[in-house]
Amino acid sequence: MTTIQSRLQDVTQRLTNACTRAARSADSVTLLAVSKTQPAEALREAFAAGQRAFGENYVQEALTKMEALADLRSQLQWHLIGPLQSNKTRVVAEAFDWVHSVDRLKIAERLCEQRPAWAAPLQVCLQVNISGEVSKSGVPAEEVPALAEAVARLPDTRLRLRGLMSIPEPADDPAVQREPHRRLRELLQRLNDRGLALDTLSMGMSADLEAAVLEGATLVRVGTAIFGSRN
Numbered sequence: 001m002t003t004i005q006s007r008l009q010d011v012t013q014r015l016t017n018a019c020t021r022a023a024r025s026a027d028s029v030t031l032l033a034v035s036k037t038q039p040a041e042a043l044r045e046a047f048a049a050g051q052r053a054f055g056e057n058y059v060q061e062a063l064t065k066m067e068a069l070a071d072l073r074s075q076l077q078w079h080l081i082g083p084l085q086s087n088k089t090r091v092v093a094e095a096f097d098w099v100h101s102v103d104r105l106k107i108a109e110r111l112c113e114q115r116p117a118w119a120a121p122l123q124v125c126l127q128v129n130i131s132g133e134v135s136k137s138g139v140p141a142e143e144v145p146a147l148a149e150a151v152a153r154l155p156d157t158r159l160r161l162r163g164l165m166s167i168p169e170p171a172d173d174p175a176v177q178r179e180p181h182r183r184l185r186e187l188l189q190r191l192n193d194r195g196l197a198l199d200t201l202s203m204g205m206s207a208d209l210e211a212a213v214l215e216g217a218t219l220v221r222v223g224t225a226i227f228g229s230r231n
């Protein structure tokens, strides 16, 4: 077994343990392997161990890896988790399965228009600035309901709003780690109370995946715990 494969096993075990603590079934959380800066070969190793969903931050880097892994395309899920500029929406709409970083209507509209008719609907999350001032990316929580309702009205044959994503301020204390995750869960609940049907909470990374699972994460984005530290 390679290092990546044994780390992947460790992460899966952490997720299983967290699900047990949270009284949730282990299959209620999807593991997204965050592969930014990693070479295509590292993804291939993870694939050989059963990993199918990969998260990338930079569009150009992702496209290069997609080409190197084209033989696996039908089995892979590609998620964009990094910032998205409007001049990149077309390639993203054509190449990715998910986008977690939608933070304004204009981007969602362009992705929707540019999603090819032959493809399955693009699955999207709104990125929420859940820690307030600390992070510059993401929609402020108070603006999320209006944006979510507008995005949910776009044609769902092309684009489907699935939920919310956040990157909270790092914290060491598990209790502190849980606070922003809890706020994101409550925000999702409020949207569903207003009539939306969102099922995805994209939250939790290498250092806080347990806290995220305890607060209801349905997808955790894990990089260093799988691939090692990035240069």
Ligand SMILES: *Cc1c(COP(=O)(O)O)cnc(C)c1O
Binding pocket: 034, 036, 057, 081, 082, 167, 205, 206, 207, 221, 222, 223, 224, 225
């Ligand atoms: C890099 C990154 C991750 C993974 O972070 P790790 O601490 O390496 O697990 C998750 N989400 C986003 C948006 C990232 O940019």
